[in-house]
Amino acid sequence: MSPCFEVARKLSIRVASFWTASAACLAIMLNVSKLIEEGLINDKGWAERDETFQLAPGMPALQTSRMPWMDGTGTPVGQPALFELVARFVKLNSLARVVVCNSFDEAEVGAFKLYPDILPVGPLFADRELKKPVGHFLPEDERCVKWLDARPDQSVVYVAFGSMAIFDPRQFEELAEGLELAGRPFLWVVRPDFTPGLSKAWLAEFRQRVAGTGIIVSWCSQQQVLAHRAVACFVSHCGWNSTMEGVRNGVPFLCWPYFCDQFLDRSYVTSVWRTGLAVSPGADGIVTKEELRSKVEKVRGDGDIKERARLLMDVSRRCIRGSGSSCENFSKFVTLLSERER
CATH class of the missing domain: 3.40.50.2000 (Glycogen Phosphorylase B;)
Known part of the structure; x- marks a missing residue:
């Protein structure tokens, strides 16, 4: 540059x-x-x-x-x-x-x-109808929107950590079991390189257990997902593009930053705009399944967070x-x- x-x-x-x-x-x-x-x-x-x-x-x-x-x-x-x-x-x-x-x-x-x-x-986006092609990191799984169409309004927990975050197998399993424990419909983006060393047998068994509740994809059209009526909250790494996409669609956040500016973006969400909460890792750096379940329920059930997210969405669209x-x-x-x- x-x-x-x-x-x-x-x-x-x-x-x-x-x-x-x-x-x-x-x-x-x-x-x-x-x-x-x-x-x-x-x-x-x-x-x-x-x-x-x-x-x-x-x-x-x-x-x-x-x-x-x-x-x-x-x-x-x-x-x-x-x-x-x-x-x-x-x-x-x-x-x-x-x-x-x-x-x-x-x-x-x-x-x-x-x-x-x-x-x-x-906030920037491709087009109001979200139909124009945009660049994407991996091929998008076209099942996502159809799967969301079959879900009730504001029921789905959307989970995505962008293109760079890496989880170790222990943290991956805690996250997976936390989503299972929450018992809510979820759409989870898991890149092929998201967790090196993860047991394929464990993941296959987890997929079977949650087949009626959640869907796991390698990539999706995030703008379309966040704009969908079925999405209730966004478990996010808080990259700025993802943050702006969530803001523009009035989606409450559960922040899980990974590195760099994502911690600053978390501060915007939790302390300035107050449109979400953040997970709290334990002393060993691991976010437990109980912590995830608890915070998902708090974000989903907080009417004030939802209202602030809606108001910020309205302001962003007027701009x-x-x-x-x-x-x-x-x-x-x-x-x-x-x-x-x-």
């Missing part, structure tokens, strides 16, 4: 930066030097003090061991190359004529007040209609790129 920006600037070509994570995540990246100066992290990206901080009022609070460049254990990912890139974000950001992101004004009030030049143009803020920002984006250089 850096060489592209620098070459474009030298050739007087306008550069637009599209930020795919939250604006709050970008704000933290742009304040790395400040965080180092204040002694929260060191120049290698490690936490110096184990505490919770808030970059600005209205932004989600975050533990220093849960920075966007860290894994689930508080270890910087891809050392040292990734953090060196993070430390250069201020320079890279200055080379862009405009920065746009998949968010909307009301979702991240504090972040956009801190960085008013960032233009939120989301992308007519004179909504995201539509206006997109027009600004086009104008900025079409202006002649002075």
Whole structure:
């Protein structure tokens, strides 16, 4: 990315930066030097003090061991190359004529007040009818929507952890048995590489036990699933795209972040928007089946969470209609790129 920006600037070509994570995540990246100066992290990206901080009022609070460049254990990912890139974000950001992101004004009030030049143009989606083809990580299982069609309204627990999360066999089995214990219809996306070393015999037996209640697929059309009337809640890793898709459809969350910016997104869901809850791992780092069952029931049964999710959905949809803020920002984006250089 850096060489592209620098070459474009030298050739007087306008550069637009599209930020795919939250604006709050970008704000933290742009304040790395400040965080180092204040002694929260060191120049290698490690936490110096184990505490919770808030970059600005209205932004989600975050533990220093849960920075966007860290894994689930508080270890910087891809050392040292990734953090060196993070430390250069201020320079890279200055080379862009405009920065746009998949968010909307009301979702991240504090972040956009801190960085008013960032233009939120989301939540982004393919089309209102969800019929246009979009890129997907794996072939989609077409059974999902038909299976959902046969389920009652707001009855299904949808479980998906994106394209990168990895579970060990013990955690996988606790999750599976937690869904079974909850006794609710569930749609669970399990990639082929989700759990290396998992017993095929165990999984086959589990599939038989829950055949009348749940369905397991390797991939699905998540936008269609989250828009379906049957979905009651979303057990999610809280990647930003998944978070925005859930918000746009008014689906309550049960947050289960894996690494990087997902912990920041969890904070948005549980503490800022208050549209969901989070699982709590035990001392051994494992989320037990009892914990999952309990939190699923709490999310499904909390009327206030459902109402806040509905209200945030309404706001998000207004932003992308007519004179909504995201539509206006997109027009600004086009104008900025079409202006002649002075």
